[in-house]
Amino acid sequence: MNIYDFSVKTAGGKSVPLSRYEGQILLVVNTASKCGFTPQYEELERLYQSYKDQGLQILAFPCNQFHGQEPGSDDSIQSFCSLTYGVTFPVMAKIDVNGPNASGLYRYLTSHTDFKGFDHSHPLSGRLEEILEKEAPDYKKTGDIKWNFTKFLIGRDGEIRSRFEPTAPIHVIKEEIESLLKS
Template sequence: MHLYDISVRAMDGTPVQLSTYAGKVLLIVNTATKCGFTPQYDELEALYKTYRELGLEILDFPCNQFKEQAPGSIEEINQFCTLNFGTTFPRFAKLEVNGEGEHPLFTFLKSQKGFAGFDPKHEKSARLTERMREADPNFEADPSIKWNFTKFLADRKGTIIARFEPTAALGDVERQIKILL
């Protein structure tokens, strides 16, 4: 399987083949509107505005699997993101990233890049690590998505180059994007 073989749903439910984005550098993110990481929307929008013309696309997939932090309809989520953060990058229908109902996109992404580790310098890393370890002492070996705002970076050919956990500095993400552009 290849990234471009996968179909996702637009906000209105219509299918979108990821091959639509062939030739673009993709940053694929699972998001939530009621999360401590939600302010990352500002940084993501800044990246998008800076690099869109050079070929970057940010694909936003709201997910309500982590403490139900993406409540509401996709329309409500879109309105929240547009009004509060001015986001203009593509947002898709809500989906699941782990478990029985996980979307094939995230099954594929996790098969390409496993858990990358929380950034020890980030203020939320210790609490996330503690929470994960309580649920699974070997959580680091499990490729599952650990929390909202996990990011996967794909090159212009659709190869998954990197995975960034929510605690990763957006400057590190930007450096990798610049290399691929």
């Protein structure tokens, strides 16, 4: 089993098999429009524009599970991403990434990767840890998504290569993408 065995829904409700992206490098990210990490849309769009012609595809999955930071409808999310950040990569339908209603894709991603901690050089790292320690004291022991803008890098073969927490520096993600593009 790999990522190509799943289908996802577009913001318009159409089912899309991830096998349509076979042979491309995918960066899968759960997003939110009212989060301290929301400006990462801009960084993600720059990555997409830099590497899309070499085979990178970014798939964003809005999620409202982290302090209600994605309350809008699929239509309003699309407008926000386009108008505020000029996003041109696919922003899919809003989903759950954790719990009993988590999408099959995210159940797969989180069951095959571990949480490796936050990058403490990021200014929001301490605040995230504070929130999570209150809400889920055992959060470090599970593969669940901890917050918005967690990213998964998928190789051309559909296998998970890396997991990046929201505090991961964009240059680290960029380096791993470049390495996969060369192989």
